[in-house]
Amino acid sequence: MTDPRSLNLTNIALDLHDDGVLVARLNRPAKRNALNAETVEELVTLFSMLPRSGVRAVVLAAEGDHFCAGLDLVEHHREDRSPADFMHLCLRWHEAFNKMEYGGVPVIAALKGAVVGGGLELASSAHIRVADASTYFALPEGQRGLFTGGGATIRVAGLVGKARMIDMMLTGRIYKGQEAVDVGLTQYLVEGSSFDTALELARRAAQNLPLTNFAICSAISHMGNMSALDASYAEAVVAGVVNTQPAARARLAAFADGSGPRIRG
Ligand code: 1HE
Numbered sequence: 001m002t003d004p005r006s007l008n009l010t011n012i013a014l015d016l017h018d019d020g021v022l023v024a025r026l027n028r029p030a031k032r033n034a035l036n037a038e039t040v041e042e043l044v045t046l047f048s049m050l051p052r053s054g055v056r057a058v059v060l061a062a063e064g065d066h067f068c069a070g071l072d073l074v075e076h077h078r079e080d081r082s083p084a085d086f087m088h089l090c091l092r093w094h095e096a097f098n099k100m101e102y103g104g105v106p107v108i109a110a111l112k113g114a115v116v117g118g119g120l121e122l123a124s125s126a127h128i129r130v131a132d133a134s135t136y137f138a139l140p141e142g143q144r145g146l147f148t149g150g151g152a153t154i155r156v157a158g159l160v161g162k163a164r165m166i167d168m169m170l171t172g173r174i175y176k177g178q179e180a181v182d183v184g185l186t187q188y189l190v191e192g193s194s195f196d197t198a199l200e201l202a203r204r205a206a207q208n209l210p211l212t213n214f215a216i217c218s219a220i221s222h223m224g225n226m227s228a229l230d231a232s233y234a235e236a237v238v239a240g241v242v243n244t245q246p247a248a249r250a251r252l253a254a255f256a257d258g259s260g261p262r263i264r265g
Contacts, residue, residue, distance in 0.1 A: 001052060002049050004016065004049065007042075009042045010027075010042065011026065011028050011036070011038060011039040011042055012025065012026060013025045013027045013063070014046075019203060019206055020206050021057050021058070021059060021202045022050075022053075022058045023058075023199070024059070024060050025063050026060075026067070027062075029065075031074075032066045032069035032114060033064065033119070034069045034071065034072040034074075035068065035070065035071060035122070036072035037075065039072075040096055041092065043096035043097075043099075043100075044096045047103055048099050048103075051103050051104050056105070056205070056210060057107075057108065057202040057203070057205045057213070058105060058106065058107045058108065059108050059199050059202045060107055060108065060126055061110040061198065065134070066114040067109070067119055067135070068114070068116075069114050069116060069119055070119045070120070070121075071117055071149075086149070090150065093149065093150035093151070094151060097121065097122065097125035097150060097155075098125075100125040100126065101127075101155075101217075101218075101221050102217075102222065103218065104214035104217050105213065105214075105217060106127050106128070106202065106205040106206075106216070107125070107128075107217075108127065108128045108129075108130065108198040109126035109128070109130065109198065110194045110195040110197075110198035110199075111129055111131045111132065112132050112134050113134050113136070114136060115136065116139070116140055117138070117139060118149075120137055120139060120152065120156055120185075121155065122150070123137075124155035124158075124159055125151065127216075128187055128188070128201055130186065130189075130190060130194040131185075131188065132191075132192070132193060132194040133177070133189075135176060135180070135194065136174050136175065136176040137175045137180055137185045138168060139156065139169045142168075143172050152165065156168075158224075159184045160184050161184075164183055177189065188201075209245065209248060211245050211247070212245075212248075215241075215242045222234065223235060
């Protein structure tokens with residue numbers, strides 16, 4: 001087990017709570033938390049070690065008024081990258097975001113302000129998104145002469161459908177408020193602070209057994225990549241492991257003796 005606080009990160013601030021909830025804050029507010037190459041490497045480092053850290057859930061939040069302004073356009077302009085260089089950079093984004101989505105540790109994104117371009121790609125790699133009244137979603141790549149490179153064609157299209165993603169990119173359409181919920185960009189829209197709600201949700205998820213959360217936060221995504229036949233086989237295998245875990249016996253015993261919680265609407 002490695003304590004994430006032992007990581008030496010410059011652009012992500014970490015705060016580990018006693019209940020195993022890790023608050024990770026993007027920490028370049030002066031640059032609207034734009035993702036430079038260094039921050040992407042820090043995301044890879046953080047999310048690669050989390051499954052072996054004992055952390056039970058993550059709140060992915062941000063300093064300042066904006067969650068994330070996407071690719072660091074100034075760095076990209078300055079570096080004048082070759083096609084191969086940018087391809088390799090995008091592969092690092094994918095490494096980071098795949099570690100998030102498939103890592104088995106619940107990640108709850110606390111959104112505010114701009115969640116745009118690569119910022120939306122980052123948010124869409126979380127398992128739960130919580131937006132507040134200031135949050136807006138866009139894919140401005142089309143207007144900047146760019147294309148998505150951090151997984152939007154998979155995850156954003158998966159959330160909103162390909163027709164809406166194409167519209168967002170062709171026209172610069174911005175989604176916010178209830179409409180963002182309705183199209184699937186965020187599961188929660190809160191009147192107060194998205195951070196407070198994200199923390200509450202993370203605390204709730206952290207009470208689940210880690211192996212169960214591992215299955216929820218990796219197997220469902222993996223199975224989405226499989227044929228229905230293979231997914232149903234994989235589901236049976238995962239359930240074989242998870243549903244017989246010794247740690248679940250006390251919860252099952254509590255239900256059987258009537259002391260466990262009942263699920264009522
Ligand atoms: C940045 C970035 C950035 C801000 N890269 N530096 N993303 C975009 O097209 C969004 C670009 N950003 C914006 O539209 C605006 O900055 C915001 C709406 C997010 C915020 O506006 P505002 O008025 O609060 O801030 P600002 O004055 O525009 O910017 C403040 C500083 O942040 C300024 O730096 P400064 O040193 O001049 O003070 C900006 O340069 C800096 N900044 N956003 C670099 N994105 C894997 S492919 C992914 C493809 C993409 O993500 S395309 C990017 C889409």
